Amino acid sequence: MYANDGFRELDRQECLDLLATVPVGRIVYTRQALPAVLPVDFRRDRDGAVLVRTSASSELVSAIDGAVVAFEADEVDAVTHSGWSVVVMGAATLVTDPAEHARLLRTGPRSWAPAPQEVFVRIDPELVTGRELVGGRTLYGVHLPS
Known part of the structure; x- marks a missing residue:
């Protein structure tokens, strides 16, 4: 990060906290050997994992x-x-444990479809990164009112 680029790197906990504030994100995965991006509704679990119901x-x-992914x-x-913006990278696995599945039915994300x-x-x-654009809108170095 450059000192004056207007962005602030977020630490892991800030990133995980921010994930709890929005209902929709995007999964980036491989489809037919090409990158694919799909918007999904999600919820951050208590251990920081991202949960998707589909x-x-x-x-x-x-x-x-x-x-x-x-x-x-x-x-x-x-x-x-x-x-x-926050990016989480890690292994995606299907929840197969019956007790965990039952817990997620009660507390996990609700499907929009x-x-x-x-x-x-x-x-x-496994890897969590993020950054925040700070300083708001400026024009030629002068802060503009919101």
């Missing part, structure tokens, strides 16, 4: 179960040119 028959489940969430204010059979996918946060 249809058991979705192409996403078969593509990411057991694979290393990236997950990105952000919040942007276009008026003030401020915001943040319910399906007859839904599953939970957990992304373990």
Whole structure:
């Protein structure tokens, strides 16, 4: 990071805390040997893992179960040119433990597009990075009012 680029690096805990404030992110995975990005609703679990609830028959489940994926969430204010972005990278696994599945039915993310059979996918946060755009909107070095 350059000292004057307007961004502040976020530490791991700040990143995980910010993930709890937004309902939608994007999974980056490989589909037919090419990168693919899919918006999903999610929830951050108590251990920092990202949880996605989706249809058991979705192409996403078969593509990411057991694979290393990236997950990105952000919040942007276009008026003030401020915001943040967090990226989580780690292994994605299907939740198969019955007790864990039952807990997630009660506390996990709610699907925006319910399906007859839904599953939970957990992304373990092996690498977590983020940055925040600080300083707001400026024009030629002069801060503009919001």
